[in-house]
Amino acid sequence: MPRAPSASSPSDSAAPATGGVVRLRRADREREIVQGAIQYFADVGFAGDTTGLARQLGVAQPLLYRYFQNKEALIERVFQETFLSNWNPLWEEMILAPEQAVAQRLLDFHRDFARVHLRRERVRLSLFFALHGWDMSPYFRVMRQRVYEPIALSLRQYTGAGRDGQSFAVQEIELAKTVVEKIQYHGIRQWVYGLPVPEIEPVIQASVASLLDGVGAVLGKPAAKSS
Known part of the structure; x- marks a missing residue:
């Protein structure tokens, strides 16, 4: 029987249910564990234990602790992978693209956000993290700085409201969240409540149109050349 490699070894072995031995490079094994944990x-939520995770992965439970000191460390990695590591750096550019009309910018961004967010694992984990009392402020902070504030700036441009350099008012940020939150609830209806949901594209189109129709009542009338 081969000697089990140390934690610094380039590969690990695990015996699946078939009785064979699967050898993976360390990075590949770690990725497999993280994806399986997601x-x-x-x-099952975070009440699930590492025994159940190991069983689902087809590995021995002690193997998990070669990569993660404890369950909380693994959950931290799940949070990073689910909400921060797959961030699209082009989103801010989509929202602020000067060559595009504001309506098109918002459509482009929200379509791509929906593509990322409406995955079953991401929707369900967002609720489990909240119920677990996890500190999600790093994600919320990134969303405000790189999504909501750029959207709020675009809405200022759309209405011709000016206010260059001024801090965003509470109602501006709340307006900027409108379509994102519609997408998030769409995912909850599908992946948490198990309800039938319509295609997301018409929802996004209607929500963006409604936002732009109503924003003038808060920030002022739309600029003549904006759309």
């Missing part, structure tokens, strides 16, 4: 915790 699916597992999205299914």
Whole structure:
């Protein structure tokens, strides 16, 4: 029987249910554990234990602790992978693209945000993290700085409200969240409540149109050349 490699070894072995031995490079094994943990915790929540995760992965439980000191460290990695590591750096550019009309910018961004957010694991984990009392402020901070504030700036441009350099008012940020929150609730209806949902594209189109129709009542009338 081969000697189990140390934690610094380039590969690890695990015996699946078939009795064979699967050897993976360390980075590949770690990725497999993280992806398995994302699916597992999205299914059962954070009350699920590492014994159940190991069983689902087909590995021995002690193998998990070669990569993660404890369950909380693994959950931290799940949070990073689910909400921060897959961030699209082009979103801010989409929202602020000067060559595009504001309506088109908002459509482009929200379509791509929906593509990322409406995955089953991400929707369910967002609720499990909240119920677990996890500090999600790093994600909320990034959303405000790189999504909501650029959207609020675009809405100022759309209405011709000016206010260059001024801090964003509370109602501006709340307006900027409108379509994102519609997308998020769409995912909750589908992946948490198990309800039938319509295609997201018409929802995005209607929500963006409604936002732009109503924003003038808060910030002022739309600029003549904006759309």
